[in-house]
Amino acid sequence: MNAPTFLWRIETQVPAEARLIAEDIFETRSMAVTAFERDGGALWAVEGFTDAEPDGETIEKELNRALRKAGEEIAARVICDLVPPRDWLADNMNAFPPLHIGRYFIHASHFDGTRPAGSVQIRLDPGTAFGSGEHASTAGCLTVLDQLAREKRFHHPLDMGCGSGILAIAAAKTWRVPVIASDHDPEAARVTTLNARTNGVGPLVRSICGAGYQSRPVRRGRPYDLIIANILARPLIAMAADVGRQLRPTRDGGGTVILSGLLERDGNWVAAAHRRQGLTLQRRHLRDGWLTLVMSR
Numbered sequence: 001m002n003a004p005t006f007l008w009r010i011e012t013q014v015p016a017e018a019r020l021i022a023e024d025i026f027e028t029r030s031m032a033v034t035a036f037e038r039d040g041g042a043l044w045a046v047e048g049f050t051d052a053e054p055d056g057e058t059i060e061k062e063l064n065r066a067l068r069k070a071g072e073e074i075a076a077r078v079i080c081d082l083v084p085p086r087d088w089l090a091d092n093m094n095a096f097p098p099l100h101i102g103r104y105f106i107h108a109s110h111f112d113g114t115r116p117a118g119s120v121q122i123r124l125d126p127g128t129a130f131g132s133g134e135h136a137s138t139a140g141c142l143t144v145l146d147q148l149a150r151e152k153r154f155h156h157p158l159d160m161g162c163g164s165g166i167l168a169i170a171a172a173k174t175w176r177v178p179v180i181a182s183d184h185d186p187e188a189a190r191v192t193t194l195n196a197r198t199n200g201v202g203p204l205v206r207s208i209c210g211a212g213y214q215s216r217p218v219r220r221g222r223p224y225d226l227i228i229a230n231i232l233a234r235p236l237i238a239m240a241a242d243v244g245r246q247l248r249p250t251r252d253g254g255g256t257v258i259l260s261g262l263l264e265r266d267g268n269w270v271a272a273a274h275r276r277q278g279l280t281l282q283r284r285h286l287r288d289g290w291l292t293l294v295m296s297r
Contacts, residue, residue, distance in 0.1 A: 007083045010048040010059060018072045019044040020234040020266075025063045027232075029054055031187070049083070056080035101139050102146025104170055109198070120173050123198050124166055137260045140285045140292030141167050141230050144258055147283070148226075148294070149174050154256070157226040158182070158246065160212065160239075161261075165192030165205065167228050172201040180221050182208040213242035223248040227257040233266035237273040244277030250297050256282070260292040267291045 010029060014022045019035055023046055026033045030048030038045050048054075060078035067074060098107040105119035115121055145167070148154075159168035159181040165188075168181035181192050189209040196205035208217050225248045229236060236259055248255035257279065262270055264286055271281050271293055279295040286292075 007049050007051055008054055009081055009083050010050070010054050010056065011045065011079045011081075012060075012063065012076050013038060013043050013045050014067070014076050015072070015074065016042060016044055018067055018070070018074065018076075019046060020232065021066050021070055021072070022046040022063060022076070023232060024234055025059065025066055029059055031185075054080050099139070101142040103149070103174075104142050104146065106142075106166070120170065121199075122166060122169055122173070124164060124169075124195055136288040136290035137230050137262075137292065138163075138166060140287045140290060141228060141258055141260045142170060143287070144283065144285050144292055144294050145170055145174065145228075148256065152256075154226040156221070156224050156248075157228065158218065158221065158224040160218075160227060160229040161231040161235075162192050162207070163188050163230070165195045165207065167230060168192060168205050169196055169199050169201055171226070171228065172196070172204040173199065177204065179205050180208060180218060180224075181205055182210055182212070182215055182218050184209065184211060213239060213246055218246070222246045223252070223255065225253070225255040227255065229257065230260040233262040233270055236262065236270050240270075240273035240277055243274060244279070247277075247279075247297065250278075254297045256294060256296040258292065258294055260290070262291050262293075264289055264291045267293060271295065 010026055012022055023033055023035060026046055026048035030050045033048045035044050035046045056078050063076050063078060067076060098111050100116060103120045104122055105116050106122045106124055109123055154175055155177050157171045157179045159179060162168050162181035162183045165181055168179045172179045183189055186209045189207040192207040196202045208215055224246055227243060227247060243257055247257060259270055274295050279297050282294045282296050284291060284293055
């Protein structure tokens with residue numbers, strides 16, 4: 001039995017147009033970040049969770065500097081409080097029912113029920129890393145992976161921001177090819193390695209902890225014919241030029257990128273940033289307000 005653990009919560013409320021700024025600030029201070037609509041979407045509550053006591057005053061100053069730089073004339077307040085102790089891993093296991101998304105059947109290690117015949121099984125205990133398949137953005141990526149697998153074969157995929165490794169594992173199991181899985185969080189890289197081994201694709205999935213597309217192993221591995229990036233709208237826009245450099249050029253057959261982690265209203269911004277890199281939109285998948293884009297060249 002895992003001992004109950006304490007977590008600190010960092011919280012703020014900002015206008016909808018400032019939500020991504022707050023998420024970016026909290027991401028650098030937290031293990032996980034969530035956001036919820038308030039007042040019909042006019043305000044957003046942004047929360048970050050960390051196992052170390054945060055410096056609320058410093059975070060608040062950093063957030064308000066970023067807001068002012070973006071032209072937001074507001075003074076955001078940051079509140080830090082200690083979340084009551086819970087056995088988060090046990091809660092996660094109990095709240096993680098098996099999922100059937102396209103050809104993929106995702107289940108926790110404790111599942112002992114019937115597996116659907118012909119499905120690609122992914123045994124997954126996410127731990128503290130994001131990606132169990134339950135979130136609409138991850139489910140959207142799995143859905144379009146299933147669709148793409150019916151149309152073409154990929155040989156050199158990259159999972160950028162791999163979280164638990166679920167998408168890298170899905171790609172490795174679908175095409176039986178080596179996959180690079182990268183995340184800036186060392187815990188995500190560790191969990192991805194463990195999950196890949198559990199699913200029998202340890203030799204195929206190479207987990208990397210690095211600074212996005214600037215990581216040396218990621219740069220050495222290019223060009224990729226498939227890039228999966230389930231992150232957030234603002235980082236996706238910021239990294240669009242990197243996608244253009246890492247994706248296989250048209251003269252060699254081109255490549256495909258799956259972009260997710262964005263709300264429907266952010267879709268045009270993200271698509272436009274990637275069109276400037278010579279990519280064209282192939283399909284959109286909307287699930288519970290979260291959008292997944294497939295673009296290629």
